[in-house]
Amino acid sequence: MTIRALFAALACAVLVSGCAGNVSGPNATAEEAARAAYRHDGPSEITLYTMINNRSDSGAHTAMMINAPSQRVVFDPAGSVRFQSVPEIDDVLYGITPEVEEVFESAHARETYRVRIQKTTVAPEVAERALQLVQGHGAVPAAQCSKATSGILRQLPGFQNIGSQWYPNKLADDFSRLPGVTERVRREMDDDDKSLAVKAYEERKRNARLALAAEG
Incomplete structure (x- = not known):
């Protein structure tokens, strides 16, 4: 690798540092995922x-939710x-x-970051294909x-004009040009620690389980 290529790669890594480290724990089992499967009745x-x-308006991270007829995943x-619990x-x-x-x-919308949320309706078979692709992709x-x-x-029908993008904002701009896309921006002024929102949710779940057990 040339020095110029090395600096380019390092610059890319810095610019997308929002997804610069996968901190997820061990994988769940297929049985656990199957038990948790949720079907949403929307399109x-x-x-x-x-x-x-x-501060900088730079894109920090990309994620995608797929609502397929069989189940909804992120x-x-x-x-x-x-x-x-997920x-x-x-x-x-x-x-x-x-x-x-x-x-x-x-959890993602906080004092330091906002979330650009773009949504498009697709055919059921396209959503199922997207689900299959993310399930078969492996950890990133x-x-x-x-x-x-x-x-x-x-790889999805109707999305062929999406560029092969390293940068979140460029991918969002490509997505915005698809027909029928709706868009909103979520802003919050919560603490920068994303884990706090998750901890609060887990505590609500735990208390609900305890209350249910007490009633039984």
Whole structure:
């Protein structure tokens, strides 16, 4: 590798440092993921999440939610928001109920980052194909969240114009040019520690289980 290529690679890693390290724990079992599977009654959709630094406006991370007829999952390549009660296998999170979706968004939207949320309706078979692709992809190396997500999207009918992107904002801009995309931006002023939102959710789940056990 030349010195110029080395500096280019290092610059790329810094710019996408939001997905610069996969801190997920051991994979769940297939049985645990199957038990957690959640079917959402809305249309088949793909939602792209882009986490953006509020100071620099640079893209920090990319993730994607897939609502397929069989189940709804989040593909969070090299991400760092993880739940004890939400099974994960190779960067795919299972059991994405409305509450988990809300916590996932809220954990990323904080005083230092906002979340650009883009959604498009797709045919059921396209959503199922996206689900198969993320399940078969494997864990994503550090700093390749946008590269992995764009690679998945480019294999889907109707998404061929998505570029092979290393940068979250560029992928979001490509996604915005797809027909029928809706978009919103989520801003919050929570503490920068993403784990706090997840801990609060896990505590609510634990208390609900204890209350149910007490009633029984």
